[in-house]
């Protein structure tokens with residue numbers, strides 16, 4: 001149904017929309033985060049490293065057009081479709097003045113070959129003013145907003161210091177939907193003390209919101225994060241590769257067929273990663289997910305129930 005996959009992958013969706021492969025250029029807009037600058041907290045989410053959530057982005061010393069050019073050069077050695085999504089990835093990319101955001105977003109979408117814009121943020125950083133700006137941009141380009149929900153369980157959200165309640169996410173989704181702006185929700189698998197049922201209930205909850213896309217992450221315990229210190233003091237269960245693969249396959253089954261799966265596993269930094277080390281072989285993990293779905297003769301949406 002979706003090319004060679006049993007789920008609606010990001011690549012499939014981009015090819016269907018833009019008729020060719022689309023490359024994401026990870027940018028650093030020079031923003032910070034209310035969870036790190038003292039507004040909500042000083043140390044950020046427990047798993048967040050010094051470089052924020054976008055550790056593969058271009059250098060913040062460069063302006064947006066320079067970052068786009070340097071990313072294009074870097075990535076064109078590997079792929080060269082000439083179509084790009086500018087992706088504001090690092091920290092909270094709606095957390096600045098209206099003028100600053102407007103200048104950076106417009107600068108990004110005006111560069112050659114940029115066919116769309118992706119903005120990663122927190123649901124509590126979408127003021128009316130910001131939503132109006134996003135509404136305006138959404139009428140000019142292919143826009144989506146990424147929200148780091150991670151879990152629907154308040155106990156875990158407290159432990160990871162997420163800094164907002166579930167109803168704040170619900171409201172953000174409502175406001176984005178009202179303006180026809182696409183949202184992508186991030187969920188982390190393997191958070192401390194979450195059971196398989198806890199993880200799947202987060203997935204089912206997000207499936208019911210009608211978010212345009214999802215990103216599934218595996219929790220990384222990385223050096224230099226508070227999570228690593230927590231893990232040393234209070235070791236918790238680390239998902240095995242098989243557990244992760246079964247959980248991902250289960251999750252795919254619970255998503256509606258029109259939901260775009262942007263990611264099924266991530267890229268941990270080899271030098272910093274403490275657990276789970278099996279995750280370093282990303283291609284193997286992705287291929288075993290395909291194999292598991294094939295073994296089950298299953299596909300995205302097979303267990304989805306519209307509420």
Ligand code: SF4
Nearest residue numbers: 033035044045048091
């Ligand atoms: S919201 Fe994102 S950038 Fe801010 S502390 Fe959490 S993970 Fe880091």
